[in-house]
Amino acid sequence: MSVLNNSEVQLFLLIGIPGLEDAHIWISIPICLMYLVAIMGNSTILFIIKTEPSLHEPMYYFLAMLAFSDLGLSLSSLPTMLRIFLFNAMGISPNACFAQEFFIHGFTVMESSVLLVMSLDRFLAIHSPLRYSSLLTSNRVAKMGLTLAIRSILLVLPFPFTLRRLKYCQKNLLSHSFCLHQDTMKLACSDNKINVIYGFFVALCTVLDLALIVLSYTLILKTVLSVASLAERLNVLNTCVSHICAVLIFYVPIITLAAMHRFAKYKSRLVVILIADVFLLLPPLMNPIVYCVKTRQIREKVLGKLFNIWRR
Numbered sequence: 001m002s003v004l005n006n007s008e009v010q011l012f013l014l015i016g017i018p019g020l021e022d023a024h025i026w027i028s029i030p031i032c033l034m035y036l037v038a039i040m041g042n043s044t045i046l047f048i049i050k051t052e053p054s055l056h057e058p059m060y061y062f063l064a065m066l067a068f069s070d071l072g073l074s075l076s077s078l079p080t081m082l083r084i085f086l087f088n089a090m091g092i093s094p095n096a097c098f099a100q101e102f103f104i105h106g107f108t109v110m111e112s113s114v115l116l117v118m119s120l121d122r123f124l125a126i127h128s129p130l131r132y133s134s135l136l137t138s139n140r141v142a143k144m145g146l147t148l149a150i151r152s153i154l155l156v157l158p159f160p161f162t163l164r165r166l167k168y169c170q171k172n173l174l175s176h177s178f179c180l181h182q183d184t185m186k187l188a189c190s191d192n193k194i195n196v197i198y199g200f201f202v203a204l205c206t207v208l209d210l211a212l213i214v215l216s217y218t219l220i221l222k223t224v225l226s227v228a229s230l231a232e233r234l235n236v237l238n239t240c241v242s243h244i245c246a247v248l249i250f251y252v253p254i255i256t257l258a259a260m261h262r263f264a265k266y267k268s269r270l271v272v273i274l275i276a277d278v279f280l281l282l283p284p285l286m287n288p289i290v291y292c293v294k295t296r297q298i299r300e301k302v303l304g305k306l307f308n309i310w311r312r
Helices: 021-051 058-087 094-127 138-156 158-164 181-185 193-225 230-238 241-263 269-294 296-311
Strands: none
Touching: 021 058, 021 269, 021 296, 058 094, 058 138, 058 269, 058 296, 094 138, 094 158, 094 181, 094 193, 094 241, 138 193, 158 181, 158 193, 181 193, 193 230, 193 241, 241 269, 269 296
């Protein structure tokens, strides 16, 4: 085989769902619908927040950042998944694979970061409501968004370059319908110690985000318990429900997948693949639905726009 980017393989091979290859065309139907709903839902949230001056507040700016991350996550994984399930096209060039894993991991880190700052937003809104507007000005929110984007890019930027320096001898079959750093580096026949160490560092950064989110909600709970009325406590906690759902939707598949790799002695390959697919498909799909259902302002604006379109 000819060498390509220090590689002895010309193509990596992605897989769909093992054992269900004959049903891939049928499986592609719900996958296409999920992608369509995810892209339309997140695009709608971005449009509503941009065009409605009443939603130009820190909470909705952070929601727009979350929608942008979800949109990026969907568009990053969409091409290869649909190629496999619709056309059984499994091949992907090393450069395309490295680029895809950069965007998937980049938007994953960005979503984790956004969920963290959203927990900070909820803490400030509950703990210091009178100072909330002065603490989270539009200028500060913009700087936070720029910082999150730079952090996400810098954290995952080494991934493609460290993968390119590896040699891939004979093995070229990946374990998912998309390229992931930890999956690709396992195919290398050269020393991948740097990739393992740096990948572990990036994973620790995501774990740190989760730990800080838990800390934020511990402080929120402490503040809520100091409120005298039970009705007021429930009303305050209700403002956090959407964010809590988003955190669970994002982190539960990641933690489950990590736990299976670490502790499951006889883990099912099919289950691992399905959980990985859920990790990429579920947050972009569910977050717009959760926020439209649980956030009255978003729900009213979306329904208002739809009603105006229907009347025309």
